[in-house]
Amino acid sequence: MLHLLWLILHVGFYYLIPDFGASISLLLYLTYELVKNYTTKKKFQYIHLYFLGLVITVVANIVIINGFKSAEGYESYIYAIPDLFPLSALIFAIGNQFLAFGYFLNTDFKFPKISVRTKLSQGVLSTIFWVGLVFSFNKFWLFFSLPGSFQTIIELFPIVGIFILGRYAGKFQKKTLYTQSLVLTVATAFNALLFSYLRLEIVLPILVFILSYFLGAGSLKTLFTVKFVPVILLILIFYSFFEIFGAKRSNISSGIDRLSQLNFAIEEERSSSFEEAKTLSAFERSSNVAQISAVCGLVEKNGHYNGLASTPLLVALVPRIFWAEKPVIALGVWYAVEIGAAVEVDGWYNNSINMTIPGQLYLDFGWIGLIIGSFLVGMFLKLLWDSVDFYKSQFNILGTFFAVYLLYTAFLGIGADLQILITYLALYIVMFLLSKLFNNKHENSLRRPSLARK
Numbered sequence: 001m002l003h004l005l006w007l008i009l010h011v012g013f014y015y016l017i018p019d020f021g022a023s024i025s026l027l028l029y030l031t032y033e034l035v036k037n038y039t040t041k042k043k044f045q046y047i048h049l050y051f052l053g054l055v056i057t058v059v060a061n062i063v064i065i066n067g068f069k070s071a072e073g074y075e076s077y078i079y080a081i082p083d084l085f086p087l088s089a090l091i092f093a094i095g096n097q098f099l100a101f102g103y104f105l106n107t108d109f110k111f112p113k114i115s116v117r118t119k120l121s122q123g124v125l126s127t128i129f130w131v132g133l134v135f136s137f138n139k140f141w142l143f144f145s146l147p148g149s150f151q152t153i154i155e156l157f158p159i160v161g162i163f164i165l166g167r168y169a170g171k172f173q174k175k176t177l178y179t180q181s182l183v184l185t186v187a188t189a190f191n192a193l194l195f196s197y198l199r200l201e202i203v204l205p206i207l208v209f210i211l212s213y214f215l216g217a218g219s220l221k222t223l224f225t226v227k228f229v230p231v232i233l234l235i236l237i238f239y240s241f242f243e244i245f246g247a248k249r250s251n252i253s254s255g256i257d258r259l260s261q262l263n264f265a266i267e268e269e270r271s272s273s274f275e276e277a278k279t280l281s282a283f284e285r286s287s288n289v290a291q292i293s294a295v296c297g298l299v300e301k302n303g304h305y306n307g308l309a310s311t312p313l314l315v316a317l318v319p320r321i322f323w324a325e326k327p328v329i330a331l332g333v334w335y336a337v338e339i340g341a342a343v344e345v346d347g348w349y350n351n352s353i354n355m356t357i358p359g360q361l362y363l364d365f366g367w368i369g370l371i372i373g374s375f376l377v378g379m380f381l382k383l384l385w386d387s388v389d390f391y392k393s394q395f396n397i398l399g400t401f402f403a404v405y406l407l408y409t410a411f412l413g414i415g416a417d418l419q420i421l422i423t424y425l426a427l428y429i430v431m432f433l434l435s436k437l438f439n440n441k442h443e444n445s446l447r448r449p450s451l452a453r454k
Contacts, residue, residue, distance in 0.1 A: 020090035046385040050410040060287035088292035095358025102378025120410035132161025170216025354416030
C-alpha cells in the first residue's frame with residue numbers, strides 16, 4: 001500500500017512540477033527509506049546501498065536538467081532531448097519504485113545459499129591481504145583472459161580483499177587490518193590508473209574501502225576521523241586528473257609509460273591558454289536523465305521495440321566456455337549507434353551509452369513492461385542478496401566474495417542495462433557450484449577418519 005502511495009506521489013509531482021517533480025518525489029522516497037533504516041538501526045542491505053547511489057544520480061539529474069533549462073547545455077550530452085526530461089524522470093521514478101516493491105516483498109521462495117565457511121583468524125586475513133596484493137597487479141603477470149565470469153572473479157580478488165580487511169578493521173578497530181586494506185586500495189587503484197580505460201575502475205577501490213569500513217563499524221562517525229585523511233587525499237588526487245584523463249585516455253598508452261604521458265598532458269593543459277569546451281564533472285557524469293530522454297526519443301520516432309533491444313541477452317545466457325565464438329554482447333554500444341552517438345572506428349565503435357534498466361524496459365515493452373519488469377528485477381535482486389548470508393556470524397568466504405560484487409554494483413546503479421542481470425546470474429551459478437564442490441570435499445574429509453576407526 002505504501003508503494004502505491006509513493007507511486008501516486010511521483011505522478012502528482014510530475015504534473016505539478018513538470019521539470020523537476022518526479023526527481024524530487026523519488027529523492028523524497030529514497031531519503032525516507034535511508035533515514036528509516038538508519039534510525040531503526042536495522043542492518044544495511046543491498047537495496048539501501050542502491051538507494052544511496054540513486055540519491056547521487058537523482059541530484060545529478062536535477063543539476064543537468066537545470067543546466068539545460070538555463071541554456072548552458074553539455075557537449076557530452078549532445079544526444080539529450082530536454083523536452084523529454086520530465087517524462088524521463090517519471091520513467092526512472094516509477095521503475096525504481098516498482099523495483100523497491102519487488103525487493104521488499106516477502107516470499108517463501110529462496111535461492112540456494114552460497115556458503116563456504118571458515119574460522120576467521122589473523123592468518124586467514126593475512127592470506128587474503130597477500131593474495132589480493134598479488135592480484136591487484138595481475139596485468140603485470142597475467143597475460144591471458146579467462147572466459148566470461150571466471151575473468152570477472154580474477155579481477156574481483158583485490159576488491160574483495162579490500163572489502164574484507166576494511167570491514168573487519170571497522171568492526172574490531174584494528175590498526176593492522178586498516179593499514180592492510182588501505183595498502184591494497186592504493187595498489188589496486190594504481191594498477192587501474194596504469195591499465196584501465198574507465199575512470200570508474202580507478203576510484204572503485206576507494207569507494208569499496210569506504211563502504212567496507214562503514215559496514216564494519218556500523219556508524220558514519222568513523223568516516224570523519226583523522227585516520228581517514230589518507231582516503232580523502234586519494235579522492236583529491238583522483239579528482240585532480242579526472243577530466244584530463246577522460247580527454248586524453250584514447251591517446252596515451254598503458255603501463256608505466258602512461259604516468260609520464262599523463263603528467264605531460266596535465267602540464268600541457270595548465271600552460272595552455274586555449275579555453276576548451278566545458279566537460280562533465282565526476283558528479284555530473286553520475287546522471288542518467290539525458291540517456292533516458294534519448295530512449296523516449298526512440299520510442300517517439302520508432303515506437304516500442306517489442307523486445308528487440310533485449311534479444312541479445314538470450315545469446316548472453318550461453319557461457320562463453322561452451323561457445324568460444326560467441327559474439328560480443330554490448331547493448332551500450334548498440335544503443336549509442338541507435339541514437340547516433342557512436343561511429344565505427346577500426347572495426348569497433350567509439351562509444352557506449354547506458355540505457356539504464358528502467359530505460360531499456362520502457363524502450364522494449366512500454367509502461368506495462370516497465371512496471372512488471374522492474375518488479376521482477378527487484379525480486380531477483382533480493383533472492384541474490386539473501387543467498388550470501390552476509391550478516392551470519394561465521395565467516396563465509398564465497399558468500400562475501402559474491403556480496404562484494406553485488407554491493408559495489410548496487411552503489412554504481414546496478415549496471416548500465418539489463419545485461420548486468422545475466423552477469424549476476426552467471427556469477428551466482430559459478431559461486432554456487434564452487435560452494436557445492438568445497439562443501440562436498442569437506443564432508444568427505446570428515447567421513448574418512450570415522451570410517452578408518454571402524
